[in-house]
Amino acid sequence: MIESHTTTKQTRQRRTVPAGTLRRVLRTVEAADYCGVSASLFRKFRKKGPDDPGDHGPEFIKVSHNIVIYEIAALDAWIDSRKSRKAA
Secondary structure, X not given: OOOOOOOOOOOOOOOOOOOOOOOOEXXXXXXXXXXXXXXXXXXXXXHOOOOOOOOOOOOOEEEEOOEEEEEXXXXXXXXXXXXXXXXX
16 A cells, blocks of 8 residues: 655745835945955955955855855945056
8 A cells, every 4th residue: 555645835925025125235245246356255264354454355144153144235335446547
């Protein structure tokens, strides 16, 4: 005799958020790709203390101990702050 087991899928309810209120964010690798730099550079930036000299990278949000996200607006602002009229 073959018994059949049926499992029910638990469905998650999606919260509806009014249009225009969502923040556009990227994880570290995607944010680095967006800016044209390596993810390891962003990780180095995050390890710098506020008193360390030099660039501290774009602002980030630490969601948990291993999840960091970047708002696209913050990435754009950081890119804009890096603009220079001098030849590289």
